[in-house]
Amino acid sequence: MTQQIGMYHIKLNPEANPSVFEKYMKNEVFKSINIGKQTRGGIITAQFLVKQDSPEGKHRYCWIIHWTNQGGSPLGAANAPDDPEGVLAEFGAKTKFTRYEVLSHS
Numbered sequence: 001m002t003q004q005i006g007m008y009h010i011k012l013n014p015e016a017n018p019s020v021f022e023k024y025m026k027n028e029v030f031k032s033i034n035i036g037k038q039t040r041g042g043i044i045t046a047q048f049l050v051k052q053d054s055p056e057g058k059h060r061y062c063w064i065i066h067w068t069n070q071g072g073s074p075l076g077a078a079n080a081p082d083d084p085e086g087v088l089a090e091f092g093a094k095t096k097f098t099r100y101e102v103l104s105h106s
Contacts, residue, residue: 003102004070012059013092041072
């Protein structure tokens with residue numbers, strides 16, 4: 001069983017409203033992930049939306065998902081959540097995904 005963390009780095013269009021984007025992520029995108037639901041492939045344990053903490057980071061976010069693989073991924077063959085770029089088109093969002101294997105934690 002391996003633990004994984006996936007991160008979608010999200011950059012919004014400068015004209016996008018960050019508050020509306022944050023509500024949309026919470027109410028729509030987050031609901032597409034089944035937190036705590038055991039599958040044959042594993043379980044998704046947590047997700048976070050974080051915002052870059054700097055004056056120039058007003059439109060830069062990261063959607064972080066933590067899961068365990070148990071002979072497969074709870075996210076299917078892609079081993080990643082669906083790319084939100086399409087559903088975030090109204091915010092002019094650009095996304096980039098990176099997956100990490102957790103080696104240790106406390």
